[in-house]
Amino acid sequence: MSSSKLTMKIFLLDRYSSVNDVKSNILKRKHQEELFIAKQDIKQAQVMAEKEKYFYYEWDNERTKTENIILSEAEDNIIESKVLETYAELEFPKKRKKDSSGNIFPEKDRVNDASIRVIFFENEKAVYFLVFSSNESHIDRVRKLIGESYIKDVDQRYHMAPDLFNWLFYKYSVSKGCLTEELALNNISGFIGNSIDEHNIFKCSSDQTSDLIITKAFISNGEILKNITAKVTSPE
Incomplete structure (x- = not known):
């Protein structure tokens, strides 16, 4: 059984209502971020090639693919959604951009790159x-590549319910981590929660968080967990 950490954020596009709109508009966009140049480096920058003064963000169209997935299937009523998967290719600065003599490194020595998976769905x-x-x-860079003016907040239904983390803690403690026939909650290693007055924040980090008295007391007192660190596994 392989193990991987899956982290993602969800956003809503403005002005566009189909994956075809995304292909025709968003995936044709490019973005360039200007290299920060300190005053003492202005003379060095004057002899740099114009291309080297920017970091570039663009889409990897060769790895872009679309498909239809079934969201629900009840009797003769099948609801499908079109999905587009692609990758944002991002350049960003390394921690060091100058050598010990104060000279700006060549582009290849001061530029990092990242390939970030992005999925659009209807x-x-x-x-x-x-x-x-x-x-x-990286998330901010992807937003700039898409265009900040084309992004708005998601609906409230995509926000996690306040008691979700309490439910996960309950399933781990009472049902031995069994969420479904295929999903198992193997570990809870930390939590963050606000007290009733919302001014006091309790934090705990431990390999045995579920066994700690403070965690059980926190929930028993009617408090709501704001965040937990959990490990969930599946047959895949």
Whole structure:
């Protein structure tokens, strides 16, 4: 059984309502971010090629694919959704951009790159997209590539219910982590929760969080967990 960490954020597209709109408009976009140049480096920058003064974001169209997936199937009523999977190719600066003598490194020595998976999908005449990254800087870069003016907040239904984490804790403690026939909650290693007055924040991190008295007391007192660190496995 392989193990992987899956982290993603969901967003809603504005102005566009189909995957075809995304292919015709969003995937044709490119973005360039200007290299920050300090005052003392202006003279060095003057002899740099114009291309080297920017970081470039673009889509990998060769790895772009679309397919239809079935959302629900009841008797003769089949609901499908069109899905587009692609990758955002991002350039970003390394921690060091100058050598010990204060000279700016050549482009190949000061530029990093990342390939971030992005999925667009249709739902109820709207298009949402998922960014598969836990790096907030990469998520911001993907947003810039898509275009900030084309993005708005998701519906409330895509926000997690306040008691979801309490339910997961309950399933781990009482049902030995069994969520479904195929999904198992193997570990809870930490939590964050607010007290009733919302001014005090309790945090706990441990390999045995579910056995800690503070965790059980927190939930028994009617408090709501805001976040948990959990490990869920499946046959895949």
